[in-house]
Amino acid sequence: MGNLREQVSADEWKVRVDLAAAYRLVADFGWTDLVFTHISARVPGPEHHFLINPYGMLFEEITASSLVKVDLSANVVLDTGYPVNPAGFTIHSAVHEARPDAKAVLHLHTPDGTAVSSLKEGLLPLNQTAHLVLGDLAYHDYEGVAFDHAEKPRLQKDLGEKNALLLRNHGTLTLGESVAIAFTRMYLLERACTMQVRTLSQCGEGRSTHPVEPAVVEKNMMIGRMGAAAADFLVWPALIRRLDRVSPGYKD
Numbered sequence: 001m002g003n004l005r006e007q008v009s010a011d012e013w014k015v016r017v018d019l020a021a022a023y024r025l026v027a028d029f030g031w032t033d034l035v036f037t038h039i040s041a042r043v044p045g046p047e048h049h050f051l052i053n054p055y056g057m058l059f060e061e062i063t064a065s066s067l068v069k070v071d072l073s074a075n076v077v078l079d080t081g082y083p084v085n086p087a088g089f090t091i092h093s094a095v096h097e098a099r100p101d102a103k104a105v106l107h108l109h110t111p112d113g114t115a116v117s118s119l120k121e122g123l124l125p126l127n128q129t130a131h132l133v134l135g136d137l138a139y140h141d142y143e144g145v146a147f148d149h150a151e152k153p154r155l156q157k158d159l160g161e162k163n164a165l166l167l168r169n170h171g172t173l174t175l176g177e178s179v180a181i182a183f184t185r186m187y188l189l190e191r192a193c194t195m196q197v198r199t200l201s202q203c204g205e206g207r208s209t210h211p212v213e214p215a216v217v218e219k220n221m222m223i224g225r226m227g228a229a230a231a232d233f234l235v236w237p238a239l240i241r242r243l244d245r246v247s248p249g250y251k252d
Helices: 010-028 086-098 111-117 128-134 149-159 179-201 214-225 231-246
Strands: 038-042 050-052 068-070 076-078 104-108 137-140 164-167 171-176
Touching: 010 038, 010 050, 010 104, 010 179, 010 231, 038 086, 038 179, 050 086, 086 104, 086 149, 086 171, 104 179, 111 164, 111 171, 111 179, 128 179, 128 214, 137 149, 164 179, 171 179, 179 231
Parallel strands: 137 164
Antiparallel strands: 038 050, 038 104, 050 068, 068 076, 104 171, 164 171
16 A cells, blocks of 8 residues: 555645544544444545545544545545445435535434434524524434435435534434534534433423523524634644644554
């Protein structure tokens, strides 16, 4: 395989480093599901190529060099010596096809995200974090393990122009104009789900949630719809500094 960094453009290498960092951070935050779920990122250029995890590696093991470059059909276009799970790219390819602005897509199966996705009510406006997410959140009904590409048009329609998606009875998904933005959106979505699970666990026996005025919810939703503008220059550099301390091998 040789030195992969010498075989790709500087722009692709930067995306590889950011994507490998996102995999390590997902592991650091405890959001993994063994070797399952995926994060993908678009390779700069006109070829519609994407990077995704080598199938069978834990997220904490992934490096910039081990990421696999594929086309929209999950065909390997640059062999890094690792396999890829074509079925795992079904959901990601649907998003990348429909949304040219989706430079990165995260999909998780966390306990709290999946729990909220399995509630008929979905994500509730219980707190500030949920408000920031709700204005940019869509839902897609469960159709089984995502092997069938015939599902893709329905997923694309349900996502529309939103940047966060609750996959009913399945998990969470976010996208962004960069890995940093997609990751920050996922942090807010997952945080809101965890807050909801903890809040509802306290209800019953005379306890209930405290209501928020609809005008306040709408105000916060408007702020949330402005996007994760601070992700690239505030949140991501801080996360990278942490990663450089605790798991620096992602850059290899």
